[in-house]
Amino acid sequence: MHSLKQGPVAVIGGGVIGGGWAARLLLNGIDVRIHDPHPEAGRRVREMLANAERAWESLTSAPLPAKGSLSFCGSIAEAVEGSVFIEECTPENLELKQRILAEVENDAASDALIGSSTSGLLPSDLQSEMKHPERLLVTHPFNPVYLLPLVELCGGLLTSPEVLDQAAALFESLGMRPLKLKKEIDGFLADRLLEAIWRESLWLVHDDVASVEDMDDAFRFGPGLRFALMGSFLIYRIAGGEEGMRHFMAQFGPALKWPWTKLMDVPELTDTFLDKIASQSDEQAGNLSIRELEQIRDDGLVAILQGLKGVDWGAGSVFRKQEKQLFENFHQNAVHKDLDETQPLVLHRGWIRPSWIDYNGHMTESRYLQVFGDATDALLGYLGLDQEYLDSGFSVFTVESHIRHLDEGAPGSNFVVKTQLLGGDEKRLHIWHELLDQESGSLFATGEHMLLHVDTRAAKSCTMQSRLLSKSQQLRSLHQSLKRPEAAGRSIALPSGN
Amino acid sequence: MHSLKQGPVAVIGGGVIGGGWAARLLLNGIDVRIHDPHPEAGRRVREMLANAERAWESLTSAPLPAKGSLSFCGSIAEAVEGSVFIEECTPENLELKQRILAEVENDAASDALIGSSTSGLLPSDLQSEMKHPERLLVTHPFNPVYLLPLVELCGGLLTSPEVLDQAAALFESLGMRPLKLKKEIDGFLADRLLEAIWRESLWLVHDDVASVEDMDDAFRFGPGLRFALMGSFLIYRIAGGEEGMRHFMAQFGPALKWPWTKLMDVPELTDTFLDKIASQSDEQAGNLSIRELEQIRDDGLVAILQGLKGVDWGAGSVFRKQEKQLFENFHQNAVHKDLDETQPLVLHRGWIRPSWIDYNGHMTESRYLQVFGDATDALLGYLGLDQEYLDSGFSVFTVESHIRHLDEGAPGSNFVVKTQLLGGDEKRLHIWHELLDQESGSLFATGEHMLLHVDTRAAKSCTMQSRLLSKSQQLRSLHQSLKRPEAAGRSIALPSGN
Numbered sequence: 001m002h003s004l005k006q007g008p009v010a011v012i013g014g015g016v017i018g019g020g021w022a023a024r025l026l027l028n029g030i031d032v033r034i035h036d037p038h039p040e041a042g043r044r045v046r047e048m049l050a051n052a053e054r055a056w057e058s059l060t061s062a063p064l065p066a067k068g069s070l071s072f073c074g075s076i077a078e079a080v081e082g083s084v085f086i087e088e089c090t091p092e093n094l095e096l097k098q099r100i101l102a103e104v105e106n107d108a109a110s111d112a113l114i115g116s117s118t119s120g121l122l123p124s125d126l127q128s129e130m131k132h133p134e135r136l137l138v139t140h141p142f143n144p145v146y147l148l149p150l151v152e153l154c155g156g157l158l159t160s161p162e163v164l165d166q167a168a169a170l171f172e173s174l175g176m177r178p179l180k181l182k183k184e185i186d187g188f189l190a191d192r193l194l195e196a197i198w199r200e201s202l203w204l205v206h207d208d209v210a211s212v213e214d215m216d217d218a219f220r221f222g223p224g225l226r227f228a229l230m231g232s233f234l235i236y237r238i239a240g241g242e243e244g245m246r247h248f249m250a251q252f253g254p255a256l257k258w259p260w261t262k263l264m265d266v267p268e269l270t271d272t273f274l275d276k277i278a279s280q281s282d283e284q285a286g287n288l289s290i291r292e293l294e295q296i297r298d299d300g301l302v303a304i305l306q307g308l309k310g311v312d313w314g315a316g317s318v319f320r321k322q323e324k325q326l327f328e329n330f331h332q333n334a335v336h337k338d339l340d341e342t343q344p345l346v347l348h349r350g351w352i353r354p355s356w357i358d359y360n361g362h363m364t365e366s367r368y369l370q371v372f373g374d375a376t377d378a379l380l381g382y383l384g385l386d387q388e389y390l391d392s393g394f395s396v397f398t399v400e401s402h403i404r405h406l407d408e409g410a411p412g413s414n415f416v417v418k419t420q421l422l423g424g425d426e427k428r429l430h431i432w433h434e435l436l437d438q439e440s441g442s443l444f445a446t447g448e449h450m451l452l453h454v455d456t457r458a459a460k461s462c463t464m465q466s467r468l469l470s471k472s473q474q475l476r477s478l479h480q481s482l483k484r485p486e487a488a489g490r491s492i493a494l495p496s497g498n
Numbered sequence: 499m500h501s502l503k504q505g506p507v508a509v510i511g512g513g514v515i516g517g518g519w520a521a522r523l524l525l526n527g528i529d530v531r532i533h534d535p536h537p538e539a540g541r542r543v544r545e546m547l548a549n550a551e552r553a554w555e556s557l558t559s560a561p562l563p564a565k566g567s568l569s570f571c572g573s574i575a576e577a578v579e580g581s582v583f584i585e586e587c588t589p590e591n592l593e594l595k596q597r598i599l600a601e602v603e604n605d606a607a608s609d610a611l612i613g614s615s616t617s618g619l620l621p622s623d624l625q626s627e628m629k630h631p632e633r634l635l636v637t638h639p640f641n642p643v644y645l646l647p648l649v650e651l652c653g654g655l656l657t658s659p660e661v662l663d664q665a666a667a668l669f670e671s672l673g674m675r676p677l678k679l680k681k682e683i684d685g686f687l688a689d690r691l692l693e694a695i696w697r698e699s700l701w702l703v704h705d706d707v708a709s710v711e712d713m714d715d716a717f718r719f720g721p722g723l724r725f726a727l728m729g730s731f732l733i734y735r736i737a738g739g740e741e742g743m744r745h746f747m748a749q750f751g752p753a754l755k756w757p758w759t760k761l762m763d764v765p766e767l768t769d770t771f772l773d774k775i776a777s778q779s780d781e782q783a784g785n786l787s788i789r790e791l792e793q794i795r796d797d798g799l800v801a802i803l804q805g806l807k808g809v810d811w812g813a814g815s816v817f818r819k820q821e822k823q824l825f826e827n828f829h830q831n832a833v834h835k836d837l838d839e840t841q842p843l844v845l846h847r848g849w850i851r852p853s854w855i856d857y858n859g860h861m862t863e864s865r866y867l868q869v870f871g872d873a874t875d876a877l878l879g880y881l882g883l884d885q886e887y888l889d890s891g892f893s894v895f896t897v898e899s900h901i902r903h904l905d906e907g908a909p910g911s912n913f914v915v916k917t918q919l920l921g922g923d924e925k926r927l928h929i930w931h932e933l934l935d936q937e938s939g940s941l942f943a944t945g946e947h948m949l950l951h952v953d954t955r956a957a958k959s960c961t962m963q964s965r966l967l968s969k970s971q972q973l974r975s976l977h978q979s980l981k982r983p984e985a986a987g988r989s990i991a992l993p994s995g996n
Contacts, residue, residue, distance in 0.1 A: 016739055044739075091749075142720040143737055150720030177719040183707045189716035192702065194730070196694035201730050204690065209681045216729025218687035220812050221675040222640040222648030224729065227722030229798040231714025232692070232699050237779050238791050239641055241514055241542075245779040249772055251589075274747055281735050281743040293736050296811060300727040303805025303814075311797040314718045365896050366868035373863050398863050400990050403899045423992050430992055448990050491989035492898050492946050494921050494928055 008033050008068075010083035010108075012076060012100060014041035016048075017117045018089035020145025022070065023052035027146065028174050029065030034072055035079040042072055047291070052146040055298040059147075059305060059319075062326035076100065077107040084109075085170070087139065089117040097121065098129055105131050113167060115139030120187040123156030133158035137167055140188055141176075144294070147301045149177040149318045152188045175322035177315070205280070206273055212280040228304055229314055328387055341478045344418040347378035349438070352409045362408050369403060372433045372447035375417035379431065380451075383471045393457045394465060396429070400450040404487060407444045414438035421479040422488055424472055426463045427453050432485055448488055506531050506566075508581035508606075510574060510598060512539035514546075515615045516587035518643025520568065521550035525644065526672050527563030532570055533577040540570055545789070550644040553796040555848075557645075557803060557817075560824035574598065575605040582607075583668070585637065587615040595619065596627055603629050611665060613637030618685040621654030631656035635665055638686055639674075642792070645799045647675040647816045650686045673820035675813070703778070704771055710778040726802050727812055826885060839976050842916040845876035847936070850907045860906050861942075867901060870931045870945035873915035877929065878949075881969045891955045892963060894927070898948040902985060905942050912936035919977040920986055922970055924961045925951045930983055946986055 009025050011018045014036030022032045022045055034045060049070070056064065073079040080086050086108055090100055097116065104114060114136045116126055127133035138154040151171050155164050168178040181188060187195060201215045210218070226235055233245075240248025285293065308316025309323070339345060350371065358364040380396055389395075409415060416438050423430040433447040455462040464472065507523050509516045512534030520530045520543055532543060547568070554562065571577035578584050584606055588598055595614065602612060612634045614624055625631035635657050638650040649669050653662050666676040679686060685693060699713045708716070724733055731743075738746025783791065806814025807821070837843060848869065856862040878894055887893075907913060914936050921928040931945040953960040962970065 016737060142724075143733075148720050148723055150716070152716065152720075177715070179712065179715055179719070181708070182712070185702075185707050189702065189708055189713060190720050192698050193695045193713075193717060194721055196698040197691045198730050198734075200690050200694040204683075204687065209683050210679070210687055212729075212731040214677065214680070215687060215691075216731050217675070217677055218648070218650065219691060219725055219729040220727060221677070221816065222646050222650075222688050223692055224725030224727075225646055225799060225802055225813055226640075226795070227717055228726040228802055229718060229722075229795055231710075231717040231722065232696050233710040233714050233775075233779055234782060234791065235641075235795075236696075237783060238788060238795060239514060242788055245776045246772060249767060249775065269747060274744060277731075277747065278743045281731055284732060285735060290736060290740055293732065296809070297724070297727055297733075297736060299809040300806060300811050300814075301723060303809050304723055304726055304802050307801025307805040308798060311794070311801050313794060313798050315723055316801075318719065362895070364868075365871050365899065366864045369867040369899075369901075370862075370864035397860070397903070399903050401863065401867075401899070401901045402990050403867075405895070405897050425992065428992060430990070450990050450992075489989045489991055491987050492900050492928070492948050493987055494923065494926060494948075 007031075007082060007084035010035070010073075010079040010086040010104075011089060012036075012079065012086065012104065013089035013091075013117075014038065014045045015089060016143055017141065017145060018087070019045040019048035020052075020143060021087050021089060021117070021141065023049045023146040024174055024176075026068040026070055027052060027056055027064060029068050031068040032070050033079040033083060034070065035074070035076050036072075045070070045072075048146075051291075051294055051298060052144070054295070055144075055147055055302055058299070059302045060323055060326070062323045064326060076103045080104050080108040080112070082109070084112055086112055086114045087117060088114065092119060092121065094121055094125055097126055101126060101130055101136070111135065113137075113163060113170075115167065117141060119191050122184055122186065123154055123159060124184060125156070127156045127158050130158075134160040135163050137163055138188070139167060139171070140191075142190070144298060144301070147298060147305070149175065149315050150190065151176050151178050152181060152190060153178050154181040154184055154188055156184060175318065177318045202277075205277060211284075212277060213284040216284065228308070341475060342481070344420040344432075344434070344479075344482065345379070345382070346416050346418055347382055348375035348417040348419075350374070350415060352411050352413055352415060357411050365403075365405070368405065368435065368445050368447070369401060371415070371417065371435055372401070372403070372445075372449065373398070375419055375433050375447075376431065376449060376451065378417075379419050383475065384468045389465065389468065390456075392465070393455060394453065394462070395456050396451050396453050398449050399452045402448040402490070402492075404446045405444075406446070407442050409435075409437055409442075409444050415444065420482055420485070421472070421476050422448075422484065424476050426469060427461050429453075429472060432488055434485075446485065446487060505529075505580060505582040508533070508571075508577040508584045508602075509587060510534075510577065510584065510602065511587035511589075511615075512536065512543045513587060514641055515639065515643060516585070517543040517546035518550075518641060519585050519587060519615070519639065521547045521644040522672055522674075524566040524568055525550060525554055525562060527566050529566040530568050531577040531581060532568065533572070533574050534570075543568070543570075546644075549789075549792055549796060550642070552793070553642075553645055553800055556797070557800045558821055558824070560821045562824060574601045578602050578606040578610070580607070582610055584610055584612045585615060586612065590617060590619065592619055592623055595624055599624060599628055599634070609633065611635075611661060611668075613665065615639060617689050620682050620684065621652055621657060622682060623654070625654045625656050628656075632658040633661050635661055636686070637665060637669070638689075640688070642796060642799070645796060645803070647673065647813050648688065649674050649676050650679060650688060651676050652679040652682055652686055654682060673816065675816045700775075703775060709782075710775060711782040714782065726806070839973060840979070842918040842930075842932070842977075842980065843877070843880070844914050844916055845880055846873035846915040846917075848872070848913060850909050850911055850913060855909050861909075863901075863903070866903065866933065866943050866945070867899060869913070869915060869933055870899070870901070870943075870947065871896070873917055873931050873945075874929065874947060874949065876915075877917050881973065882966045887963065887966065888954075890963070891953060892951065892960070893954050894949050894951050896947050897950045900946040900988070900990075902944045902988075903942075904944070905940050907933075907935055907940075907942050913942065918980055918983070919970070919974050920946075920982065922974050924967060925959050927951075927970060930986055932983075944983065944985060 008031035011022050011032055011034045014034050022034055025032050086104055110132050116138050118138055123138045127136040130136055137159050140152040142148040142150050153164055153167055164180055171178045204210045205212055236248050237245050305319050308314055309320045356363050356367040416436055418434045420432040422432050429451040431449050435444045452461050453464045506529035509520050509530055509532045512532050520532055523530050584602055608630050614636050616636055621636045625634040628634055636652040640646040640648050651662055651665055662678055669676045702708045703710055734746050735743050803817050806812055807818045850861055854861050854865040914934055916932045918930040920930050927949040929947050932941055933943045934941055950959050951962045
């Protein structure tokens with residue numbers, strides 16, 4: 001198989017799953033060719049991509065690669081020709097999927113991998129009629145595909161084991177967590193659990209024990225919070241306490257025989273029952289549109305992923321690894337061709353996040369220093385402070401900061417930071433940041449900072465290594481001819497001096 | 499019923515659930531009397547309380563009330579006498595619980611509420627032999643009780659409806675989310691869903707389709723992340739997209755008839771099967787002890803709750819409301835009797851959170867300003883800037899900050915901030931913070947800040963309102979005799995001036 005970097009990926013089907021795949025691929029810098037005959041497919045995929053961009057903008061300040069290009073293709077043939085990977089995301093119907101896979105094979109390269117996003121159909125059935133069945137596997141993602149890391153990988157009887165490994169490496173490069181199944185089974189693993197919850201939930205609503213809102217609340221305010229961290233087995237291990245898993249099983253084993261489930265059967269989906277669910281669901285959603293609900297879901301997932309990144313656990317560890325990779329790619333590939341080094345540099349941009357707003361309705365003061373800190377990191381990266389430099393035992397620390405708050409940025413508005421090198425010597429950098437509104441150019445705040453180059457092992461200051469030093473000196477000499485900001489070097493004092 | 503503030507709560511049973519209740523109650527300032535004949539109960543409850551304190555310390559910087567006092571009682575009689583609420587947390591055995599409830603009634607006030615933490619027994623059965631059955635209800639919490647907000651409330655045939663309302667109000671005051679059940683049912687709502695997942699999971703491990711780790715990973719890297727936000731119904735509404743819930747049901751209805759579950763039966767808990775689960779569980783947990791797993795779980799839940807607070811959704815909204823209440827209580831009750839106003843004031847304390855540490859292994863620079871910002875808020879609160887003052891259209895903003903980074907605090911170490919009022923006039927406060935290690939007294943950083951009093955509607959500076967002004971002037975005159983910090987008023991400059 002070719003590397004993803006060498007060619008585009010074809011996505012067949014532009015619904016919630018196909019659109020989600022497209023968004024994840026594009027944000028990872030991969031070109032996508034999508035085919036979906038639905039007249040609204042183009043609009044829907046673009047809206048989903050906008051949601052995904054919005055989520056990633058607030059998920060990370062790591063430098064994403066240049067976005068891949070998205071093209072809509074009028075036929076399967078057009079989409080798959082020359083694609084290195086083909087992701088099938090059509091409705092859950094075996095005959096339909098088999099027909100589409102045959103069409104895909106007509107025009108795809110014989111070594112292009114083919115993944116099916118089926119929620120539960122068996123890969124052995126999907127591949128049974130294929131010319132090159134060894135490159136077909138199930139690649140089952142979860143909605144929203146651009147945020148949730150899990151992808152279940154399941155091969156059929158004819159799938160080559162190397163194909164599973166290739167696919168796993170590929171999805172890891174997209175920031176995902178591939179889970180290879182040991183055995184082929186209907187519904188794979190996660191959907192069997194979801195289906196169990198779903199069938200029980202339908203019964204309880206059917207029997208008027210609870211409303212759809214009660215059922216959802218019974219999960220999201222309690223045990224649902226734990227499932228972002230751990231599955232049943234680890235949760236119950238903890239619940240068992242010091243006596244261990246065997247004790248837990250002995251204690252709660254009897255409950256397995258109690259009438260805690262109606263799953264021996266499923267309720268009939270009569271019109272009356274469907275009406276009940278639909279109307280209770282409308283009530284639960286209130287006036288929130290699907291688009292608004294998606295954004296609430298995405299904001300929540302972003303917050304959870306950021307939180308889990310902080311504790312380096314589960315999906316947060318996957319995300320942390322991806323973010324580290326993004327920074328490394330950026331430092332390796334950073335080219336600032338268009339930068340005019342005779343002017344203050346714009347090396348950091350962003351937007352004011354709703355979560356930065358304090359009880360006064362204004363950006364919390366520490367966020368200003370966070371923005372200036374990010375801008376300082378961007379400058380240091382530009383000057384050559386990369387992972388290798390850090391690993392060699394040297395770094396640059398801020399020893400002093402002076403922030404002036406001048407104006408307020410509105411939540412959601414874009415900002416830029418302009419950075420001027422005021423001075424420096426072989427150990428120090430004296431820098432000046434201006435935080436400006438991107439559109440109006442209003443000056444929100446200034447940051448004046450003194451940075452010190454340190455030997456991190458000896459924990460003391462020392463002369464910069466040659467490449468950092470020479471780049472710094474070069475920029476300093478260019479910036480020496482710039483006008484010095486009037487407020488630079490000021491101290492804090494009352495006007496009257498009292 | 500008496501208010502919780504008037505009297506202690508009795509907790510009968512000091513296991514994972516009883517200890518968790520005790521911790522939540524104590525952290526909310528309520529005295530707890532616990533009874534458990536197990537010889538290790540005292541140690542276990544104290545360890546759980548330590549975990550809970552640790553979690554709450556990092557969950558919020560809101561001022562918690564003075565902790566309640568914890569006493570261990572040798573008998574049920576001693577624990578319940580004079581208690582306004584009794585929480586029963588004994589093993590899941592109807593006869594045992596009935597016997598304990600009879601003993602509770604012997605010595606409890608006749609109007610004391612009695613809650614049972616049973617996971618699935620029916621309240622009608624629990625209360626059938628009671629003298630005052632109308633005050634018995636199920637209050638089913640989730641582990642860890644001190645962090646998860648859900649409590650299912652379920653009355654039996656003889657439970658008084660007012661008792662359910664009283665209990666709901668009470669649990670809300672503890673930062674919880676009570677969910678009143680419409681109908682009595684075995685397992686209530688959440689445990690029926692958990693049981694469905696659990697039964698299916700046991701089958702898949704039993705049949706060697708997956709390991710316990712596979713099963714957990716299939717949830718926590720994918721759909722489990724969503725369950726911290728939404729339940730199945732809202733998730734599927736979104737998955738259905740623009741066509742709505744009916745369309746979703748039509749699309750996925752057929753799958754209900756597919757063989758996606760083995761829940762028609764449960765596997766026999768043979769020794770071989772129990773061995774398999776126990777050994778796979780050991781492997782999954784690696785070298786992590788139960789205590790370590792609990793802390794990982796708690797750190798993750800804290801991060802999730804903080805994240806959800808930021809987006810004001812689900813459990814995050816419950817927590818946000820509680821935090822707001824904590825601040826209001828604090829401002830209403832703030833008495834700083836022991837403060838010596840002739841010295842710099844210690845109004846803010848905390849500890850360096852692991853999440854504050856950057857890639858250099860040091861506290862991220864913006865966290866220093868966050869700490870100083872919190873200390874500034876504490877000073878302003880002390881001087882009289884409360885919610886009422888803010889609501890009247892006035893506030894105090896930081897217009898300038900000067901941070902000096904002098905030393906590094908270790909992650910986990912406690913800090914204090916000492917605050918000196920350097921000067922001020924009728925519109926301004928010029929303050930000086932010192933961030934110190936609580937134990938060693940090492941000075942980590944200093945913060946010099948200029949604050950401006952503003953009319954928030956007119957968006958310009960103005961004279962302070964009288965009570966804030968007089969308190970500020972009083973403190974300023976006391977602090978005038980203090981030594982002025984040498985570094986106050988300094989500007990940022992290179993030593994050589996280049």
